[in-house]
Amino acid sequence: MSARILHVHDALYINTIPLNIKRGYQWQYVEWCRVERCPKVDCVFPVEPVSRFPxxxxxxxxxASHLPKARYIFAYQFYRKFSNLTWLHIDCCPRLIHVLPLYATMTNADALSKLKMLEITWCGDLKEAFPMDINLKSFYLIDRRSPVTLHFTSLKHLHLHELPRLQSICGIKMSTPNxxxxxxxxxxxxKRLPDVGSGSKVVECDCEKEWWDRLEWDNGSQASRYKPIHSRYYKKTKTMLRGSVLR
Incomplete structure (x- = not known):
């Protein structure tokens, strides 16, 4: 069964997306997938027998939305490429640790190179969206002497909201020229924003002023490639907070 659309919702008892090899449920052909309001799901896509699937x-x-127990979207042993992924949205998954692990088989040419929209909100435990496995991290950070950048050449929109433990999007420097x-x-x-290149384009960044002031830059010129936009209520809110100290 080569489904193109997969929508799983309000499934109260499953803990992962069912995979039945004997019946031919092969999710590698799915192009559109939505999983929401499944309270017991802990890993959306489990580990698959590598030899059985491309x-x-x-x-x-x-x-993915409202998965209160989900720790992973794709398991750490999920050795798959997603060269066609263009739109990724995750919200209200408070226990989520990571989204998609990157492996040594995922080169710059095929690792999320078509991703245009990345939106992750209200995932309190998320530390890294695309963590690198130890072999890939060794390849990038140890075996190569020159700095290495992972290129998200198609990424246009980045929205991150209420991710208090998020330390990085991926484990190395990101390039997002578009x-x-x-x-x-x-x-x-x-602490860091992606590298947007050396052109004349300036990217608007809607963020808190306190957060912007604490950002760290690998290249000082990158700060001028962004235009911080702070809420018009920032000063008013700040003044109100200063004047309403609890005793």
């Missing part, structure tokens, strides 16, 4: 998935759009909009709120552990 390593290339056709997924283009993925949406980035257009950035909205980041409540991500106080995130």
């Amino acid at each position: 390593d290339q998935y056709q997924l283009r759009t993925f949406w 980035l257009e909009t950035v909205k980041i709120r409540g991500c106080w552990s995130l």
